[in-house]
Amino acid sequence: MTQNAKEPPFPWPVKWKYSSRSRRLSLRIDPRCSGVVLSLPLNFPKEKALLFIRAHIEWIQKQLEALPPPADQANEILIEGKTYPIVRVPERPSFRPKLCSDKFIVRENDPNELARIEAFLKARAKILLPVLAKKWSEIMQAEFSRITLRDTKSRWGSCNTQRAIMLNWRLILAPKAVQEYVIIHELSHLTHFNHSPDFWALVENFCPNGKIGRKESEKWLKNYGIKLQRTV
Ligand SMILES: [Zn+2]
Missing domain, CATH: 3.30.2010.10 (Metalloproteases ("zincins"), catalytic domain)
Structure with a gap:
């Protein structure tokens, strides 16, 4: 497979997924990495695929903007179907997140907040x-x-x-x-x-x-x- 086209710098990661089972191009949002996954048939010309992505830039941006923020950038968290406000309090560095009946408590300014959650x-x-x-x-x-x-x-x-x-x-x-x-x-x-x-x-x-x-x-x-x- 030759790929001559230069990859343009899209502002989000693009995963190229070539597959013998793909019949046509399809784009989907990858919520984990805030990027897109492009599925395409084997040997599909890259120039054409890039045109396809460009034609969907607006749609992609809109979808990515609508993604919910990760917990450390949010003020609430969903646990067992219930939404709890995240309360950030001054605490000792070893403090672990704690779920109370009406709130979820984490240590404020914790660089490891997301990993701890x-x-x-x-x-x-x-x-x-x-x-x-x-x-x-x-x-x-x-x-x-x-x-x-x-x-x-x-x-x-x-x-x-x-x-x-x-x-x-x-x-x-x-x-x-x-x-x-x-x-x-x-x-x-x-x-x-x-x-x-x-x-x-x-x-x-x-x-x-x-x-x-x-x-x-x-x-x-x-x-x-x-x-x-x-x-x-
Ligand atoms: Zn089943």
């Missing part, structure tokens, strides 16, 4: 999500072999034929009903390893509020997915 959220996810998965595993009589928490870009959960469940730890930011939906979804895959009508019937049988509950959770993840990816 991330550690707090991950630790909370590690305690609460496996307990919730165990609870639903018993209710559904669907036993899993192990559970891991990961930071995946596009999936909230997955499972494999060894009956191991994976959950995205960022679900700790979502309401409990949404966490439960993802867990019920993955546990249902232990019975139906597909998305067949039988699979959805099983999911909806256990989802609080059935089909409506399932749809509400899916909608929540669609609306807040970027916020979950951007918080830390």
Whole structure:
């Protein structure tokens, strides 16, 4: 593949994703790095691709400007579906973020604020999500072999034929009903390893509020997915 075109200095990072499965050009926003991902067919001429990006500059800027700020640049944080004001107080350097009933306290002027918030959220996810998965595993009589928490870009959960469940730890930011939906979804895959009508019937049988509950959770993840990816 020859790439003669000089990369123009766009004000945001561009990830070039060549794939034999791509039939056409497509752009999407990467909320993690405040940049864009360009998917394109193998051997697609770079000059043409650059023209495509240029034609979408306005759209890209608008999307990037609309991204929510990371927690250390925000005055509130979403935890388990509830928005807490972030209160920054003078504290000793070893102070760790603390969640109270009505606020989230962090040390002011902490150069490691974002890393500390991330550690707090991950630790909370590690305690609460496996307990919730165990609870639903018993209710559904669907036993899993192990559970891991990961930071995946596009999936909230997955499972494999060894009956191991994976959950995205960022679900700790979502309401409990949404966490439960993802867990019920993955546990249902232990019975139906597909998305067949039988699979959805099983999911909806256990989802609080059935089909409506399932749809509400899916909608929540669609609306807040970027916020979950951007918080830390
Ligand atoms: Zn699925």
